[in-house]
Amino acid sequence: MPIDPDSLAAAFELRRPRLRAVATRMLGSSAEADDVLQDAWLKLALADTDAIDNLDAWLTTVVSRLSLDVLRSARVAKADRWAVEQWEDRPSDAEDPASVAAGNERVAVALMTVLDLLGPTERRAFLLHDVFGQPFEEIAETIGRSPAATRQLVSRARRRVRGTEPAARVEGRRGRAVVEAWLRAVQDGDLAALLALLDPDAELTAEVGGSTVRLRGADEIAASATTAARLAAHSVPVLIDGRPGVAAVVDGRVVSLLAFELGEDDRILGLDILTDPDRLAGLDLAAVLGE
Known part of the structure; x- marks a missing residue:
């Protein structure tokens, strides 16, 4: 009734x-x-x-x-959704005191400020589980991920909110290692290595021309990646909207951008790709082209 x-x-x-x-x-x-x-x-x-x-x-x-x-x-x-920055050489093991101080300051900030460091899906999963007690299974249905992937998102967000290590430094080390491993595996056509880098429930979203292409699952994404050896050979690590990523540069022109979303276990949960020439033409890519 x-x-x-x-x-x-x-x-x-x-x-x-x-x-x-x-x-x-x-x-x-x-x-x-x-x-x-x-x-x-x-x-x-x-x-x-x-x-x-x-x-x-x-x-x-x-x-x-x-x-x-x-x-x-x-x-x-946001105009800077695909904001590209140079990724400096791998940080040395010696910690910069200024970076440590900045990290300690971040640890002390209020919850709402820290939440600004999280991506929308990561923030949503964290809040629904840790703040409002919603089960992983229900959250997974809401955000369109598997329960396992949802657990990883919440775990990653929890670590960043608790501030066990400065977020930027953690992401820099982990992200650079994953990016380099990804480029090697793609260039070598190493399907096994690609599968090892990808979460089983990983998702890929590509903006191609005026359409969006989506791939779901490690098998499908890895198989597609093995066909991109030439692009990988011409790719350089960059930061894309603050995320680990790569830019493919061919004949002095950026032809694609790839941004990664990493899980708690260093596996890739998501990949965002931009190959639309019109969109790329409207971006400030001077950091990649050395202009």
């Missing part, structure tokens, strides 16, 4: 504080959180309430998805 409008509104208002907290912590903006809650209420008002077994879980999922949509829209709109 459907819930009458008054009872449905009362049920939503009862849950509003918790739902607003979910949206606010994901978005970092109370105004955007209120907009998300308004959209969530409209979805609930139009939903078949007979099909909702657990209203708390249903609303948490809806609010989380709406918040992630906002984050994704903001990320796509």
